[in-house]
Amino acid sequence: MTDEDKDNIERIRKAARAILQGDIKHLHILPAVAIKLLKLTKDDNAKIEHLSLIIETEPVLAAKILKQVNSAAYALPNKITSINKAVTMLGFSAVRQLAINLLLYNRLIQEGSKRAFDLLFFWQHCLYVASLSRRIAVALEHPDPDLVYTGGLLHDIGELVLETHGRMTYSDFIASMDKNEHAVIEEERRFFGITHAEIGHLFCLEWQLPAPIAAIVACHHSLPAEISPYAKYEAEIAMVSFANYIAWIQGIGSSSHDSHSTLQKTVLETLNVEQLDLEALLQQADQDMRMTREFYDVELPGLTTLRATLVKATINLSQISEVKPVETVDTSGKKLSSSLTAPHHSLDPDDFIPRTLEAIQTEFAFDRSIMFTIDPKRRCLLASYWQPEAMLPQTLQPFEIDIGGISGLLLECLREKKAVIVNTNIEPGNPILQRLNTAEFTALPVLNHNRLIGLLYADYSLSKKAIRAQLLPEIMPIAYELGIAMFNAKQYEQQKKHAQIDHLTQLFNKRMANNFLTEIFQRDKSKLTNIAIGFIDIDHFKQFNDTCGHQAGDDALKIVADILRSLTRPGDFIGRYGGEEFLFILKNTNEKGAYVYAERIRSRIERRGKVMSQRFHDLQLTVSIGIAMYNAGYANYSDMVEAADQAMYRAKSEGRNRTVMLSGSAVDKK
Structure with a gap:
C-alpha cells in the first residue's frame, strides 16, 4: 500500500469519526458470526470443521440452515441432522453463503425502517446484485463465483453503516436530495464528507475482511487505478459494478429515492460483455430472486414499486437534461x-x-x-x-x-x-x-x-x-x-404477471392477496363490515403426494383452483396462499352469504373428488374451510387472516371436509 493510499484511508477514518456515533470497529453492524464467516471466503486453510463450528455456536442459525437444507429446494435423499453433514453434502461455499444471507437478512429485518431508506428495499437490491454478479462470473468462467456473489451482497454495506449508526442517517441524506445534475456519490460527499463506498471500505478494513471483498466495496463506482493494490481484482469489481447498473436500470436500486446510476466505460472494457447472454442472465437472476422470496417468506418491494422508482429516476434524468443536455453518440459520431x-x-x-x-x-x-x-x-x-x-x-x-x-x-x-x-x-x-x-x-x-x-x-x-x-x-x-x-x-409485463400469479394454479399468489387486503383495510372502518376472508386447506394433502406422486398432488391443486375460479364473482379475490392453502376475500357479503359460498366450494370439490377417486388411488379429495367476518376487533388484515386460519384448523379438528365460521354468527357449521 502506497503512502497516498495510507493518507486516503486516514482521511476516510477521520471523516467517519465525525459522522458516526462511535468507532466503526465497535459498532454492531453485522453479527460477529457473520464476520467470521466472511473471513473464511478466501482462507485456503479453512476446513469443513471450521465452518461447522462457527455455525453450531449459533443454535438459531444452525436450526434454520438444517431446515433449509432439508426442504424440497435441495431434494436431498436423506434427512440431514448435522451441520457437518450439510456442509459435506451441499459444499463449503453453499452452506457458508446460506448462513451469511440468513444473518444479514435477520439483521436488516430486526432493524426495520419506516423512513426514506427502506431496509427491505436495500436487502432486495443487495440480493439481486449478488445473484446477477455470480451469474455473470459463471458465464465468464471466473474461478470463484461465490466470492463475486459475496462482494455483490456487501457492495453497498456503507449505506447500511450510515443508516444504522450515522449521526446523520442515510434517510436524512435521501430527504435532503433534490433534483440536480450531480451523481449520488457526489451528493453523498457533499452531505457526509464521505461516500458510502468509502465508509464501506473502512468497514472491510477494520473488520479485516478478505481483500477482494474490500476491493469490490471500495471501487464498485470507480474501477481502481493501475497502481492501486486493488487493480488485480478489476474483473471482480467490474462484474459487480455491471450488475449494480443493470439492477438500477430495472428500478432495483439500493433505496427508493430518485437517484441515477452511470456505467463506467472501463467496466465494459474490462468485461467481455459480448460473451454474455443478457436475456438468459436476467431470467436466471429473476429465478434466484423468486426462490429467495419463497425461502424468507417475505414480501419484497414488487414490480409496481420498482417501476415507480424507475419512473422517478427517469423524471430526474429528464430534468437534468434540461439544465445540462445529455448527449448520446452513435456509431457515426453524430451526437443525439x-x-x-x-x-x-x-x-x-x-x-x-x-x-x-x-x-x-x-x-x-x-x-x-x-x-x-x-x-x-x-x-x-x-x-x-x-x-x-x-x-x-x-x-x-x-x-x-x-x-x-x-x-x-x-x-x-x-x-x-x-x-x-x-x-x-x-x-x-x-x-x-x-x-x-x-x-x-x-x-x-x-x-x-x-x-x-x-x-x-x-x-x-x-x-x-x-x-x-x-x-x-x-x-x-x-x-x-x-x-x-x-x-x-414486454419483459416487464411478463415479469409483472409472473410476480402476481402462482405458476401452477394460475391464481393470484400470497403477495397479491396481501396487496389486495392492504388496499381494502385502508378504507374507513365503516366500509369494512361486509368483508369476509376464507381459508381453504386440502385435507390429507401429503397423502396425495406420498401415495400418488407429486403430479397427482399438482392435479389436486389445479382442481381446487379451477373450482374456485368458476364460483367467484368479479371483484372478489381468490388466490393460492402457499402449499395446499388457498384464500378467498369476499366484498359486499354477510355471514350467510360467505358461508353459502364456502359450502358451494366445499361440496363441489367433494363431488369432483369422488369422480376422480380412481385417479387418486381411492383417496378422497376434500377441503376444510375457515371463515372470518370483519369486526372492529381486528386491528389489521393479518389479524383477520389469522382468525380465518384458526377457523380452518377448527374444521380440521372437527373431522375435516367442513366449513367453520369463526364469529358470533348463528350460522351453523356443516
Whole structure:
C-alpha cells in the first residue's frame, strides 16, 4: 500500500469519526458470526470443521440452515441432522453463503425502517446484485463465483453503516436530495464528507475482511487505478459494478429515492460483455430472486414499486437534461439529443413510442412517422402508433401490410435488417407510397438481439424534401434504442404477471392477496363490515403426494383452483396462499352469504373428488374451510387472516371436509 493510499484511508477514518456515533470497529453492524464467516471466503486453510463450528455456536442459525437444507429446494435423499453433514453434502461455499444471507437478512429485518431508506428495499437490491454478479462470473468462467456473489451482497454495506449508526442517517441524506445534475456519490460527499463506498471500505478494513471483498466495496463506482493494490481484482469489481447498473436500470436500486446510476466505460472494457447472454442472465437472476422470496417468506418491494422508482429516476434524468443536455453518440459520431433517448426509459409502450416518434420528427424535421409492430398470428405489419394523429384517418385504419406480399426494398429491409429509402423512381407501384400519398419514405428495422420486432417509417410528404441517405445511420441508433425499450416493456409485463400469479394454479399468489387486503383495510372502518376472508386447506394433502406422486398432488391443486375460479364473482379475490392453502376475500357479503359460498366450494370439490377417486388411488379429495367476518376487533388484515386460519384448523379438528365460521354468527357449521 502506497503512502497516498495510507493518507486516503486516514482521511476516510477521520471523516467517519465525525459522522458516526462511535468507532466503526465497535459498532454492531453485522453479527460477529457473520464476520467470521466472511473471513473464511478466501482462507485456503479453512476446513469443513471450521465452518461447522462457527455455525453450531449459533443454535438459531444452525436450526434454520438444517431446515433449509432439508426442504424440497435441495431434494436431498436423506434427512440431514448435522451441520457437518450439510456442509459435506451441499459444499463449503453453499452452506457458508446460506448462513451469511440468513444473518444479514435477520439483521436488516430486526432493524426495520419506516423512513426514506427502506431496509427491505436495500436487502432486495443487495440480493439481486449478488445473484446477477455470480451469474455473470459463471458465464465468464471466473474461478470463484461465490466470492463475486459475496462482494455483490456487501457492495453497498456503507449505506447500511450510515443508516444504522450515522449521526446523520442515510434517510436524512435521501430527504435532503433534490433534483440536480450531480451523481449520488457526489451528493453523498457533499452531505457526509464521505461516500458510502468509502465508509464501506473502512468497514472491510477494520473488520479485516478478505481483500477482494474490500476491493469490490471500495471501487464498485470507480474501477481502481493501475497502481492501486486493488487493480488485480478489476474483473471482480467490474462484474459487480455491471450488475449494480443493470439492477438500477430495472428500478432495483439500493433505496427508493430518485437517484441515477452511470456505467463506467472501463467496466465494459474490462468485461467481455459480448460473451454474455443478457436475456438468459436476467431470467436466471429473476429465478434466484423468486426462490429467495419463497425461502424468507417475505414480501419484497414488487414490480409496481420498482417501476415507480424507475419512473422517478427517469423524471430526474429528464430534468437534468434540461439544465445540462445529455448527449448520446452513435456509431457515426453524430451526437443525439437527449429527447431521442429519454423516452425509452419508460416501461409503457403507449408512452415511449409516441414520444419517440415525436422526437424523431422534431430532430430530423420529418412530416410523418409510423411505428409498425408485427402481428404474428395474422402475419402482417400493423401500424400501431403514428404522428401526427391525423395522419391515419378512419378510412386508413387498420393500416396493415401483409408480410407475405412484401417485395422490393422493403423486403430487403426486413431480410437484411438494414434501413432503406423507397421512392416512386425506384418502385413506382409500391402500395405504401400510393396508400399514404407520398413520393418517398424511409423504413428502418426495429430489432432486439438481431430479431425483427417492428418497423419504423418516416417521410417528408408535406415539405416534399428528399430523404438524404446520410440520415439513415443517424436514425438507426434510435431504432435500436426503441427495440431495447420494446423488449424491456414486454419483459416487464411478463415479469409483472409472473410476480402476481402462482405458476401452477394460475391464481393470484400470497403477495397479491396481501396487496389486495392492504388496499381494502385502508378504507374507513365503516366500509369494512361486509368483508369476509376464507381459508381453504386440502385435507390429507401429503397423502396425495406420498401415495400418488407429486403430479397427482399438482392435479389436486389445479382442481381446487379451477373450482374456485368458476364460483367467484368479479371483484372478489381468490388466490393460492402457499402449499395446499388457498384464500378467498369476499366484498359486499354477510355471514350467510360467505358461508353459502364456502359450502358451494366445499361440496363441489367433494363431488369432483369422488369422480376422480380412481385417479387418486381411492383417496378422497376434500377441503376444510375457515371463515372470518370483519369486526372492529381486528386491528389489521393479518389479524383477520389469522382468525380465518384458526377457523380452518377448527374444521380440521372437527373431522375435516367442513366449513367453520369463526364469529358470533348463528350460522351453523356443516
